Amino acid sequence: MMQEFRNARLGYAPGAPRDGKAAWQVLSPEDFARAQAEITAWPGYAPTPLVSLEALAKQAKVARIEYKHEGPRFGLGSFKALGGAYAAMRVLQRELSARLGRDIALADIRAGKYAEACRAITLVSATDGNHGRSLAWGCRNVCAPCRIYIHAEVSEGRAQAMRDLGAEVIRIDGDYDDSVAVAREEAAAQGWFVVSDTSWEGYSEPPRDVMAGYGVMTFEACEALDAVPTHVFLQGGVGGLAASVAAALRQYWKDDAPRVVVVEPDRAACLFESAQAHAPTAVEIAEETIMAGLSCGEPSEMAWEILAEEAQDFVTIPDSIVAPTVRLLALPQSSDPALEAGESAVAGLAALLAARCDAGLSVRLGLDATSRILLIGSEGVTDPEIFARIMAGEAA
Ligand SMILES: Cc1ncc(COP(=O)(O)O)c(C=O)c1O
Numbered sequence: 001m002m003q004e005f006r007n008a009r010l011g012y013a014p015g016a017p018r019d020g021k022a023a024w025q026v027l028s029p030e031d032f033a034r035a036q037a038e039i040t041a042w043p044g045y046a047p048t049p050l051v052s053l054e055a056l057a058k059q060a061k062v063a064r065i066e067y068k069h070e071g072p073r074f075g076l077g078s079f080k081a082l083g084g085a086y087a088a089m090r091v092l093q094r095e096l097s098a099r100l101g102r103d104i105a106l107a108d109i110r111a112g113k114y115a116e117a118c119r120a121i122t123l124v125s126a127t128d129g130n131h132g133r134s135l136a137w138g139c140r141n142v143c144a145p146c147r148i149y150i151h152a153e154v155s156e157g158r159a160q161a162m163r164d165l166g167a168e169v170i171r172i173d174g175d176y177d178d179s180v181a182v183a184r185e186e187a188a189a190q191g192w193f194v195v196s197d198t199s200w201e202g203y204s205e206p207p208r209d210v211m212a213g214y215g216v217m218t219f220e221a222c223e224a225l226d227a228v229p230t231h232v233f234l235q236g237g238v239g240g241l242a243a244s245v246a247a248a249l250r251q252y253w254k255d256d257a258p259r260v261v262v263v264e265p266d267r268a269a270c271l272f273e274s275a276q277a278h279a280p281t282a283v284e285i286a287e288e289t290i291m292a293g294l295s296c297g298e299p300s301e302m303a304w305e306i307l308a309e310e311a312q313d314f315v316t317i318p319d320s321i322v323a324p325t326v327r328l329l330a331l332p333q334s335s336d337p338a339l340e341a342g343e344s345a346v347a348g349l350a351a352l353l354a355a356r357c358d359a360g361l362s363v364r365l366g367l368d369a370t371s372r373i374l375l376i377g378s379e380g381v382t383d384p385e386i387f388a389r390i391m392a393g394e395a396a
Pocket of ligand 1: 235
């Protein structure tokens, strides 16, 4: 394995997994089923590929590496296409039902029956790129106005992708957590509706729908796998992806569900800190990580409820192994197919490869030659300029 992986310093904190109900109650089978019924009816729906990286598995001395490649998802470049767009429809469904005094069906909103009424309902969110893109796309599909708040470090390429989908993009000073706060304040003042992928006290319906939407991806992977994985490595921002996948895997495989390893950048390790404190814990982001989608300082409370029961391990990785992992996937030195992935997509794989260079960490994670690893390649090339810099060896 390459020098960068051997030299990498990873952080490790054990989780405290236990039998509980969060994987069934915070996200219920009905929540997943409702999202699945709607999203699989959208035009252009197709399962994303599950790619077996056989040569890389051999190199990492594990039995299997299965990589769920979310690059092609609805032409939006990431798994987030499943969350924000669906949650937007659910907000509109609840609001239209309240305004019109009867139950409104998602299928009718999708078909444009309420386009006029949707024009009067503004949806807003903060984002570091991918969630906003999903929300902007969802709003455009149903004619609802969309305002997206981004922080100082979100790349211009990602901002433009949201403008191209018709969203008004507002750049604020500060970091991701500041952008969440501004979106909340302005929405409260203006009567707009926040469609966030993170939850906080008293705010849970849209983030629950966002996480339910991600279930489409997990169930596709479950159906495509021919053996139950022993481990799933899940990258964490606010924790919505990891919690949704962990809950869906538990519901699908029950007691046989794989061991959940949560992976975060060491510069934004709020889930890692939460594991150590046994409670949702915020961290200060002193320096932005290259993994833009994972640069979140505050965990989603609902996500944490699930991860507290389901996650066995929490790992942090340095930025130094991200670009090498992107290049490894894009330019495989073997028979594996080439895959184009963004910085946040590869965090799980980067952690796996570095852990396999560290005998002690491999033992702690229960990794050996029989391990079958599921990875969520959560984005494709969502910012071509950054990807080009990584491929040219210019990005750290
Ligand atoms: C590509 C990508 N992967 C993973 C994540 C992490 O998801 P979450 O914030 O739900 O933990 C994000 C979040 O934006 C993302 O964009």
